[in-house]
Amino acid sequence: MAEHMRIMLPGPTPCPDEVLKALSRPMINHRGPEFAQIVNACTAGVKWLYQTTHDLLTLTTSGTGAMESAIVNVLSPGDKVLALVSGEFGKRFATIARTYGAEVDVLEVPYGSPITPEVVSQKLAEGKPYHAVLLTHNETSTALLNPIDLIAPVIRRALPDTLILVDAVSGLGTSPLPVDELDLDVVVAGAQKAFMLPPGLAFASVSPRAWEAYAKAKMPRFYFDYGKARDMLAKGQTPWTPAISLFYGLEVAVRLLQEEGLDPIFKRHERLMRMVRAGARGLGLKLVVEEDRYASRAVTGIYAPEGMDPSVLRKTLQSRFGYVVAGGQGPLTPYIFRVGHLGYYDEADMLGLLAALEATLAALGEDIKPGAAVAAAQAELMPTKAIAR
Amino acid sequence: MAEHMRIMLPGPTPCPDEVLKALSRPMINHRGPEFAQIVNACTAGVKWLYQTTHDLLTLTTSGTGAMESAIVNVLSPGDKVLALVSGEFGKRFATIARTYGAEVDVLEVPYGSPITPEVVSQKLAEGKPYHAVLLTHNETSTALLNPIDLIAPVIRRALPDTLILVDAVSGLGTSPLPVDELDLDVVVAGAQKAFMLPPGLAFASVSPRAWEAYAKAKMPRFYFDYGKARDMLAKGQTPWTPAISLFYGLEVAVRLLQEEGLDPIFKRHERLMRMVRAGARGLGLKLVVEEDRYASRAVTGIYAPEGMDPSVLRKTLQSRFGYVVAGGQGPLTPYIFRVGHLGYYDEADMLGLLAALEATLAALGEDIKPGAAVAAAQAELMPTKAIAR
Numbered sequence: 117m118a119e120h121m122r123i124m125l126p127g128p129t130p131c132p133d134e135v136l137k138a139l140s141r142p143m144i145n146h147r148g149p150e151f152a153q154i155v156n157a158c159t160a161g162v163k164w165l166y167q168t169t170h171d172l173l174t175l176t177t178s179g180t181g182a183m184e185s186a187i188v189n190v191l192s193p194g195d196k197v198l199a200l201v202s203g204e205f206g207k208r209f210a211t212i213a214r215t216y217g218a219e220v221d222v223l224e225v226p227y228g229s230p231i232t233p234e235v236v237s238q239k240l241a242e243g244k245p246y247h248a249v250l251l252t253h254n255e256t257s258t259a260l261l262n263p264i265d266l267i268a269p270v271i272r273r274a275l276p277d278t279l280i281l282v283d284a285v286s287g288l289g290t291s292p293l294p295v296d297e298l299d300l301d302v303v304v305a306g307a308q309k310a311f312m313l314p315p316g317l318a319f320a321s322v323s324p325r326a327w328e329a330y331a332k333a334k335m336p337r338f339y340f341d342y343g344k345a346r347d348m349l350a351k352g353q354t355p356w357t358p359a360i361s362l363f364y365g366l367e368v369a370v371r372l373l374q375e376e377g378l379d380p381i382f383k384r385h386e387r388l389m390r391m392v393r394a395g396a397r398g399l400g401l402k403l404v405v406e407e408d409r410y411a412s413r414a415v416t417g418i419y420a421p422e423g424m425d426p427s428v429l430r431k432t433l434q435s436r437f438g439y440v441v442a443g444g445q446g447p448l449t450p451y452i453f454r455v456g457h458l459g460y461y462d463e464a465d466m467l468g469l470l471a472a473l474e475a476t477l478a479a480l481g482e483d484i485k486p487g488a489a490v491a492a493a494q495a496e497l498m499p500t501k502a503i504a505r
Numbered sequence: 506m507a508e509h510m511r512i513m514l515p516g517p518t519p520c521p522d523e524v525l526k527a528l529s530r531p532m533i534n535h536r537g538p539e540f541a542q543i544v545n546a547c548t549a550g551v552k553w554l555y556q557t558t559h560d561l562l563t564l565t566t567s568g569t570g571a572m573e574s575a576i577v578n579v580l581s582p583g584d585k586v587l588a589l590v591s592g593e594f595g596k597r598f599a600t601i602a603r604t605y606g607a608e609v610d611v612l613e614v615p616y617g618s619p620i621t622p623e624v625v626s627q628k629l630a631e632g633k634p635y636h637a638v639l640l641t642h643n644e645t646s647t648a649l650l651n652p653i654d655l656i657a658p659v660i661r662r663a664l665p666d667t668l669i670l671v672d673a674v675s676g677l678g679t680s681p682l683p684v685d686e687l688d689l690d691v692v693v694a695g696a697q698k699a700f701m702l703p704p705g706l707a708f709a710s711v712s713p714r715a716w717e718a719y720a721k722a723k724m725p726r727f728y729f730d731y732g733k734a735r736d737m738l739a740k741g742q743t744p745w746t747p748a749i750s751l752f753y754g755l756e757v758a759v760r761l762l763q764e765e766g767l768d769p770i771f772k773r774h775e776r777l778m779r780m781v782r783a784g785a786r787g788l789g790l791k792l793v794v795e796e797d798r799y800a801s802r803a804v805t806g807i808y809a810p811e812g813m814d815p816s817v818l819r820k821t822l823q824s825r826f827g828y829v830v831a832g833g834q835g836p837l838t839p840y841i842f843r844v845g846h847l848g849y850y851d852e853a854d855m856l857g858l859l860a861a862l863e864a865t866l867a868a869l870g871e872d873i874k875p876g877a878a879v880a881a882a883q884a885e886l887m888p889t890k891a892i893a894r
Contacts (some may be wrong), residue, residue: 121531121533121534121539123532123533123534125534127746128532128533128534128535128746128749129532130531130532131531131532136528136529136530136531137529139525139528139529139750140525140526140528140529141525142510142519142520142525143512143517143518143519143520143697143703144510144512144517144829145510145512145514145517145829146517146704147831148829150510176565176566176567176570176704176705177565177566177570177728178565178728178745178746178747179745179746180727180728180744180745180746181565181566181728181745184727184728211727212727215725215726215727216725216727217725306746308532308746314532314748314749314750315535315565315746315747315748315749316565316705316747316748316749316750316751335725336604336605336606336724336725337604338569338573338600338601338604338605339566339567339569339570339573355569356567356568356569356570357516357517357567357568357569357695357697357704358567358704358705359703359704359705359748359751360517360703360704360705361528361703361705361750361751362705362748362750440533440534440537
């Protein structure tokens, strides 16, 4: 097995050395002014990437924990909820809501296809008074970017007071998601994604509308209680003992992100996405999401060549070259593999991965043209073509 | 303010350099064999400190999250629960159970006094069929060690099938808590305590009786679902993306603990506790818990001299000498301070703290005899006297 492991997963993703080093700092009092300063700097930085002035809470949990927090803080058992499902994580969001007693209607699109404003508009025309709509920003399982900028206004026009709860766990920071402008009520994200941090922290933005709902919501909650988190945040603290080391890292990570700048971050993710997609196409491989405008900026789903088990491809890629890519999730598992390109990645990482992918396919007996993927990806480094929307 | 911060809190506590350094290792795939090896080593090590053969689950959360997990996995709304309360954390356990719909009876003892087998026996003689009894091992808020070894058999005799759920968040690893021998059903602990790790991971042991209850329990749960955690643990994984860096640290920490040995770990904590108590008494300060046998091995609660605001004492101790001790919690807050001595501490740490405490009290105008605390603590370094039970 190759000694040097090169993870290219949709999280965890590699972290800058400076972030990793910060994790090793000694413990301090999480109820003292030194930690409050760190909490405040982190909160400001995350709000910047969220493009929000709403309250921003940091929870010691995974992305799934943050999804659960979005449900239990603003809903009551029996509340009617519409779940827009385009993959495994959309299903998970719906399952959590159901677990806590919501009445969940599901609008599901075929895997690989986006939720469109048209299907949402059609569904809402049925006139049901939903308390909340659940939406996935970046559907990691199919490597799909849902057009939230088009969907959110449709929901808001049809149901002005309905809560829009967004799972942006893997997508936030990979493409613009202007939370306030789109009037999104709770948006959750995970630190092990575009934030360039190891896993263990997750975020939730909470709109004034969401706070009103919180005051009436009756689902049980304690550890994930937003009110407690907001009250303690006013003192630069968290209600429960937080993952202090990860806050150290987050403070560094948000500084690095701010140095790069919002637009360059989004452009970089789009460019890496285009490189991987061009590379796959250059090898004649089929993409799970066909249209570029709906392609995830965080991860790309690629079908293995016909007749090839993607787990064999993945194992060979790792044992021969150290690259670790993800398998599929749900019904696509037997057919696809997924390449993560969110967070601390650059163009050289994509070129390297594609070159190793070519060699792997050749070693497995595929008739490919060596250099084809790399050449196609390089073409994307020319001045960027805009993606039609 | 002193540059060198010396935390002496009941968590977070200082961590060995080797543990902190491990946190900086690069990310790996949390679904791959490399991480499975780490998860398995950590699980085996934590089970050893737990003295249990039950299932042991590691959750990415705080101690409070683990307390919540103990409630929601084995109970249903409407279940009758007896909460044995000896301080703020006992109250919290009861509040969580109530939040999720349990019918909670509270048996509360005065702050600073232990739950005794006698009061429990008396309460259970009322004949109520409790589904579960909630118990605090080490009550951090009053620095009290409840005699679980005496209480658990009383509960088991009276109610053979009742679940015994134990908050050992701060106590586990500081004094013997033989989980299997005492027939405890769910025991939760936090990594930022005796485990010598930064916060962010917590543990739960789950007995066969608890698994039977799990199968019938109806409280909602998703992120904290024990069944999902058990199924994934069989593959060396966690259901949700875990705090990978903290697992790196935990693997090192459990190795260090195993090198020290169970009995030496418990003896060390008892010795440090005796040193702090002797030191406080040597200065004429009053202890919250008067009897040594009920004194927490994790933290010592000390009354400030009459008329002195403990927050002034704490601030001076920190600004002058860098030592950070904790304030009180709940009704004792205006009167006490608390010195943590769990985890990566040794005798020299206690001598240093006591010397600085002497100087601080003198600086604040107290008429103390310089050297009195240190001398009294040194006497405890003589061959250990057994503590009467």
